[in-house]
Amino acid sequence: MSPLPLPVRIAAGLVATAVEQARDLPRLVVELPVTAVSQALQASMRVQQKVTELAIKGDRALGTLRPVEERPSWAVFDDEEPAERNGGSNVSELHQRARDAVVTIAAEPAPAPAEPEKVVEKAAEVAAETTAAKAAHATPTTSGTGAGSAGPNVLPGYRDLTIPQLRGRLRHLDVDDLRTLLEWETNHDNRPPFVTMLSNRITTVTEG
Secondary structure, three states: OOOOOHHHHHHHHHHHHHHHHHHHHHHHHHHHHHHHHHHHHHHHHHHHHHHHHHHHHHHHHHHHHOOOOOOOHHHOOOOOOOOEEOOEEHHHHHHHHHHHHHHHHHHOOOOOOOOHHHHHHHHHHHHHHHHHHHHOOOOOOOOOOOEEOOEEOOOOOHHHOOHHHHHHHHOOOOHHHHHHHHHHHHHOOOOHHHHHHHHHHHHHHHHO
8 A cells, every 4th residue: 555645644643642632621721720830930930049149149249339338327325425425445444343343352351250159158048048038027046055036055046047147256266166056057947058058158168
């Protein structure tokens, strides 16, 4: 069989292509908007990227021609004081004041620490005054043999004495009298401040 003429064959090919495109038309109609939007976004991003690159290059070129201010005018407030005053800066003045303060503190003598014995005696005085105030309303108890209700015979009126008064009288008593007072205190009122003071005095006299 002899081949058909070329125009006939071309026409048949066009018809077949048209039929294939007609079959793919529904798919192309669905994909066409998505493809168009994607291509438009890509083109917009490329344009923005080019514009940004041009702006950066322009800033670099302009920066070489115009020096940058160390402190822009818009960064200065109206109520700010000048950096220097009367030939000296504020920073130098602050440093000088700090050095003067350090020298003053170093020159002041440190307070002497309180002596432990005086602190103990002061606490004993306060506790004794409180105890004496409470004991003033209590009924006095009778003492043992050889001692009255106000205290032992070695120191009459001992029970009514305060810590300062007792401290002044203990200097004139010997070790035996001090032990008598301590025994009477322990057996009767048993006040901690008085017991502490008598025990300390006995230790001091014994070791001295």
